[in-house]
Structure formats: structure tokens, C-alpha cells
Amino acid sequence: MIRVVNRVLLALLGLALLCAGGAVLARGLDWAVPSWWPYSGRRDVLLSRAVRERWRDQGWWWPVVIAILAVLVVLALWWFFAQLRRARMAEVLVDSGDGEGALLRARALESAIEDDAESLDGVARARVRLTGRRTAPSARVRLLMEPHAAPGETLNLLTEEALERGRRSAGLGELGAEVRLRAVRHGAERVS
Template sequence: MLRTLNRLLLALLGLVLLLLGLSALVGALDLPNRWGFGMPSGWAWSRPQEVVLTGADRTQWRDQGWWWPVVIGILALLTLLALWWALSQLRRRRAGELAVSGDESTDRGPGAVLRGRALEQVMGSEAAALDGVSRARVTLVGKRTDPSVRMRVVLDEHAVPDEVVHRLETEVLEHARTSADVGELPAEIRLSSVRHRPSRVN
């Protein structure tokens, strides 16, 4: 969904910039006179000495009380949308599905895919069932052909972090690599401990 939205926004922005650039080029080079064609009626930017907005156009709404709040509101909204869009590009995309390579010894075809959510749930349940793990959350990120794993694991008080990490690598991640039929599955594991509220002793 995000990839489609990005393409649509980039295509729309590119089209608008292209039209503005061509309009500026036509007016600045005085192409209507040189090449003998006319511009649409009401077109204000067809000669080198003309401007896009005249002084009257720029100042006609200044006396209205709603003008500046509307302008500032629109600019603020556009700024927020641009920031959201930029931040969404920096964030690694979640893998919606994984490409599974075909194998003649199995029933899977060469175009088989594995749902990312399903693998996340299985890995999270398996990780949470390990001794010393209170909760686990797994997220698949990256491309469908080059996925990686982010794990957030909450440890019990009696847990030994080294042992938990070792079992996550040798059991949970190894099972995921086998089931997804991927050679490599890089993982980032973040550990935290359970926090208990202090209790008052009378």
C-alpha cells in the first residue's frame, strides 16, 4: 500500500513540476511569437515580461480576515504531510509476504509466497514459550526476497539473557529459516525485563 501511494504521489508531483517547468520555458523563451501559436485564453504567462501572478492578484484578498489563517493552515498541512511522507520513507517497510523458492520434492510451486503475519505469529508464540521469556513480539521487515527480523523480548526475573538469545537463534530463527526456505534471516533482538510495581508491606 505504501509503495503504491509513493508511486502515485511521485507521479503526481513530477507531472505538476513538469507542467510548471514547461510553462515557464514557453513564456521565458517567447515561444508563442517565435513559433506562431497561441496560448489558451486567460493564460497569464506567455511573454518574457509577464508574471504568473500580478500585483493585483497577489493582494486582492489581503483585506479579508480569513485570508492569512487559510494560507497558513494550508501551508502547515502541506508541511506536515511532507514530513510524514519523508519519515515513512526512512522507516523500514514491513514485509507483507516472503517469496518461497520452489522445490521439486515438495508441492510448492516456484511462485509460492508465505504471509509475513503468519510467520510473525508463529515465531512470536515459539519465542514466548521459551523458558525465561515473558512476552515476545516479532516483526518482519525488508523486501520479500531479502527479509530480516526484529524481535522484542521481555524476560522474566529468573531468565539468563545469554541462554535466551542462544535458544532464539538456534531454535526460533532456525525453524523460521527452514519453514520459509530462506538461506539467511538476519535478526535484531532487543531484550528487556519485566517491571513489577512496588508493593507496600505493612
């Protein structure tokens, strides 16, 4: 949901900036513009001489304005490129041993690690997401723990079995992981 809101806000901001820039450009190129258009008169300017010279005595004013605008442009570009980034890794480069390599769908590896993790004692449900580069992925693991499970023991088993098996099967030198544990919540039951 947040990605949709980000993209809509980014599109609206871009459209507003494009319209404002188009209005200033149209007037600057002396194109014929309608009377309701901003700066439609022959003598209308974006910044009047009085506004431009108001802060002339302070030598810091215009460099600060330009620096703030530059920072805003960099932040807007960062925001834009962050929307284009994939939220999920698509494939993992597997070392096939012949010097070539093969591509493995990341979801297949995620699913295999999830199945291994769910087979561990005390794990009710597991969710795995691979992030990072396809040559050096990292796993984000979320485990839903049964009430009787020991977190330390389950974490050791996950590391030594499920993650290690996934790392070896993909031929990776290492597979870093961030693991989040959460306990299952059971509702109260009436005993009669």
C-alpha cells in the same frame, strides 16, 4: 504518529511550492491575474536586474545557489518516496522445491516466530517484525524478559530454536535478526 505528521508536512510543503510555481508560471505566460496576485504588474519580475547582477563579480555565487537548490530538490524527493515505502513487509517468497515458489504472508511467519519465542523460558512477551526484501527478509525481534531469565541463554535459545524454525519453515537460506531485550518491571508489593 510521526508518519502522519510527515505526510501532512509534505502535503503542505508541496501545496505551497505548487502555488508559488503556479503564480510565477501564470505571470510568465502573461495570463490575466488578479491585482492582489504576486507579480501582477506588466513590469514585475521575480528577480530584478539589480538582484541578478549584485553577485556577478563573484563567480561562485550562482553555481552555489543552483547546487543548494538541487540538493533541496533531492532531499524533498527522498522525503516523498520515504513516505510511500511500506513500514512492514507484506509477504515472503518461500522456496517450494519445484522451482516455482509460493508467497507466505509475512504476518503469519512473524506470528509463528513470536509464538515460538514466547514459549521460551524467561520470555514474557515477544514482538517480531520482518523487514527487507521478500527473498531475503530480516527479523527485528523485541523480547520482554522475566526477572529470572538469563539474557545470553535466552538469546541462544531464540536463535537456535525460534528463528531457526522460522527460517527452515520458509525455506530461507538465512534469516538475519536484530534482537532487543528488555526486562519486565514489576511494581512494589506490600507484604503483610
